[in-house]
Amino acid sequence: MLCKRIIPCLDIKDGRVVKGINFINLIDAGSPVELASHYSKEGADELVFLDITASIEKRKTLVSLVNDIAKEIRIPFTVGGGISELNDIEALLKAGADKVSLNSSIVKNPGLISDAARQFGSQAIVAAIDIKFNGLEYKVYIKGGKEETPLSGLDWCKQAADLGAGEILLTSMDRDGTKEGYDNKFLKILTKSVTIPIIASGGAGKKEDFLDAFKIADVDACLAASLFHFNILPILELKNYLSKNNIEVRI
Amino acid sequence: MIAVIDYGAGNVASVANALTELQQEFKITSNEAEICIAQKIIFPGVGEASFAIRQLHMLNLFTVLRIVKKPILGICLGMQMMADFSKEGNVTCLGIFPVTAEKFDESKTKVPHMGWNDINIIKETKLFSGIKNGERFYFANSYYLPECPYTTSISNNVINFSASIEKDNYYGVQFHPEKSGDAGLKILKNFIDL
Numbered sequence: 001m002l003c004k005r006i007i008p009c010l011d012i013k014d015g016r017v018v019k020g021i022n023f024i025n026l027i028d029a030g031s032p033v034e035l036a037s038h039y040s041k042e043g044a045d046e047l048v049f050l051d052i053t054a055s056i057e058k059r060k061t062l063v064s065l066v067n068d069i070a071k072e073i074r075i076p077f078t079v080g081g082g083i084s085e086l087n088d089i090e091a092l093l094k095a096g097a098d099k100v101s102l103n104s105s106i107v108k109n110p111g112l113i114s115d116a117a118r119q120f121g122s123q124a125i126v127a128a129i130d131i132k133f134n135g136l137e138y139k140v141y142i143k144g145g146k147e148e149t150p151l152s153g154l155d156w157c158k159q160a161a162d163l164g165a166g167e168i169l170l171t172s173m174d175r176d177g178t179k180e181g182y183d184n185k186f187l188k189i190l191t192k193s194v195t196i197p198i199i200a201s202g203g204a205g206k207k208e209d210f211l212d213a214f215k216i217a218d219v220d221a222c223l224a225a226s227l228f229h230f231n232i233l234p235i236l237e238l239k240n241y242l243s244k245n246n247i248e249v250r251i
Numbered sequence: 252m253i254a255v256i257d258y259g260a261g262n263v264a265s266v267a268n269a270l271t272e273l274q275q276e277f278k279i280t281s282n283e284a285e286i287c288i289a290q291k292i293i294f295p296g297v298g299e300a301s302f303a304i305r306q307l308h309m310l311n312l313f314t315v316l317r318i319v320k321k322p323i324l325g326i327c328l329g330m331q332m333m334a335d336f337s338k339e340g341n342v343t344c345l346g347i348f349p350v351t352a353e354k355f356d357e358s359k360t361k362v363p364h365m366g367w368n369d370i371n372i373i374k375e376t377k378l379f380s381g382i383k384n385g386e387r388f389y390f391a392n393s394y395y396l397p398e399c400p401y402t403t404s405i406s407n408n409v410i411n412f413s414a415s416i417e418k419d420n421y422y423g424v425q426f427h428p429e430k431s432g433d434a435g436l437k438i439l440k441n442f443i444d445l
Contacts, residue, residue, distance in 0.1 A: 002408060003367045026396065039430070045367055071268050076389055076430045096264035098297075098391070098430065122299040123391040159310040166363050166391075166414075197365050220361060225328045236391040250387045 004214050004242070005045040005221035006235055007199060008228040010035055011049045012081070015061060019226045030227040033068050039228065040073040042235045046167070048101065048223060049127075051081030052144060059088055063095045070096025077125055078169075084109075089116055101126040101169055104142035107149055107156070110163055116128060117164030125167075126241040127160035128198075129131055129153065131186065138186055143220045145173050153186065154193060161194040169223065170196065172202040177226070179205025187217035199223050207241045208235065214247050216222070253277040253443070254289035256316075256329075258306040262429075266295045266326070269429040269436060275443050281310045291321055294428075296328025300352065300394070301340025302326055317345050317431065322420050322445045330416060330423030331394060339394050347421045348401055350413075352394045358411040363393045368426070370414040372402040377424055378415065379404065379439050386434045388414070388426035395425065 010017045010032055017035055018026040029035070036047055039138045049069070051062050066079055080091050080101030089100050106113050106127060116125045131153035137155030143181040157168055170190060172183035191198050197220035201212045204224035213219050227233045239249045253270065257263045257279045270277045270293075277293075280286060286292060294305060294316065307313045309311070315325070325333050330345045337352035344352070355362045369388040372379055396410035398405060406414040416423040422442065428435035 002364065002390075003369065005366050013418065059319070067264075071271075072263055074269065074272075074430060074432050074435060076391070076427070093262060093297075096262070096263060096268060098262065118299065119302075122393060123365060124297060166393075195360075197361045208332055211361070220366065 001248050003045070003248050004042075006210070006238060006249070007046045007223040008039045008235070009050065009201065009223045010045050011047040012049055013053050013067065013245070015065065017229065018178070019229055024067065028185065029157045032065060033072050035229070036069050037072050039182065039235065040075050043239055043251065044075065044235055045221070046075060047077040049077065049079045050101070051079070053081070058082065059091070063091050065217055066095040066097050079202075080126070080128055084112070085113075086115060086119060089120060095213055099124045099126050099166070101128040103130065104130040104244055106160065107140065107142050107151065110159065112188050113160055113163035113165050117166070118212075122164050122166035125165050126169050127157070127165035127167070128169040128171070129157055129160065130173055132172045141173060152171055154189060158188055158193055161196045165196060167197045167199060169199045169201055176201025178203055181205065182213040182222065183207040184212055184217040187213060187219055191218045210238060211242060211245050211247065214242070253291045253293055254286045255279045255293045255295065256286065256312065257281050258303065258310055258312065262297050263295055264268060265427070265429040268282070269439055273436060273440055273443065280313060281312065283311055283315050286312070286315055286319075287353050289321070291445070292319065292323040293299055293408070293442075294323055294325045294329035294332070296330075296332065297391070298328060299340060300328060300331060300337035300344070301342035303332060303345060304342045305334070314343070315346070320344055320420055322422065322442065324424060324442050325421070325423040327392060327427055331396060333381065333421055333423050334396055334414070337394065345414060348399060348416055348423070350396050350399045352396055354394050355408060363391055364395070364408045365391050368406045368408065370406050370426070372401040372404045374417075376403045376417055377445055378417065378424075378438060380441050381437055382434060388428065388431040388435060390426045
């Protein structure tokens with residue numbers, strides 16, 4: 001049976017892993033290659049690297065970082081952050097990334113999803129979608145959560161799936177950094193609305209939050225950052241807990 | 252020397268990294284002559300079947316891959332291309348295994364089938380030497396090869412499918428050994444040691 005996945009997320013800025021709350025107040029959390037190797041040994045099922053560097057040199061440094069990471073670990077990883085062209089996707093996949101996550105660029109150009117899926121396969125294309133509840137509905141945000149779009153969260157997720165995305169990485173901006181648990185209300189509707197795998201992101205604060213997302217929302221994977229970076233919750237401890245609660249995980 | 256076939260549709264970097272870790276000499280190539288002088292061949296693959304088959308034709312590799320007599324390991328799409336036919340782009344494949352690559356039923360399961368799944372070894376093979384039954388490997392596939400007389404292990408994703416397949420010098424694994432931690436490395440090592 002296919003296992004539920006636990007995915008540490010590493011935000012990268014200028015070649016270092018950083019962590020902030022609600023996308024701000026960044027603090028240094030270590031070297032990406034070292035952390036990747038550490039998580040791989042600890043039992044992470046996959047890793048996600050999101051580059052939040054904003055510079056012209058970014059692409060070159062990201063490709064070289066992906067090279068270094070791919071040499072070090074033998075588990076799959078996704079890389080994202082400001083990717084907007086097929087050439088960039090090709091360079092990152094060639095350097096050893098298994099998937100790329102696309103966020104702002106596919107909102108502006110949804111055709112990028114289908115083009116990329118056709119060229120590299122759906123399995124390599126992750127639609128990263130940031131949503132926030134405005135009191136009435138879930139809206140899609142882009143540019144690292146700084147810019148609201150007119151898109152409805154659920155509609156955009158469905159469209160991304162229809163266009164050929166292989167997975168959706170759904171981040172609740174309301175929950176991100178709060179440690180109050182994943183947004184299971186939205187996630188539950190989402191997992192019933194699309195047939196591609198869903199990765200829950202934003203809000204994990206304790207073991208029970210992961211169990212709830214798997215049990216209540218039936219997501220395929222849970223992503224977390226600070227919980228793992230600061231070793232508040234070791235991955236093995238989390239997986240043992242999930243296994244005891246009848247969630248199929250790889251231990 | 253192992254030839255790792257680069258036909259523009261495979262994630263060769265990951266295979267290369269794994270072989271480097273195993274201290275195995277290899278050459279990434281799309282050259283027929285180099286493939287002919289290698290002792291073994293690894294045929295990786297991610298992406299879309301009809302595109303990949305077209306690339307093989309364009310590089311003039313289709314025939315050589317059909318007739319080689321040395322051990323060849325197809326990974327993921329590489330394995331599916333060893334079938335007769337793929338419904339992904341409706342394309343005629345290498346015709347080593349008498350099966351058709353089918354798509355998982357989206358009304359019954361998540362597609363792609365993505366993540367770590369266990370394998371049930373149903374036939375003894377040197378490729379799985381030292382691998383425990385029920386070991387988990389990393390998969391990322393929307394299409395699969397159904398069980399056939401050459402299936403050596405099966406996995407389940409609502410239905411059973413071939414996790415690995417073997418006939419004479421042709422070996423195929425649906426999962427990614429290069430992305431499956433120590434167990435995956437062990438399988439690559441077993442292939443090297445054949």
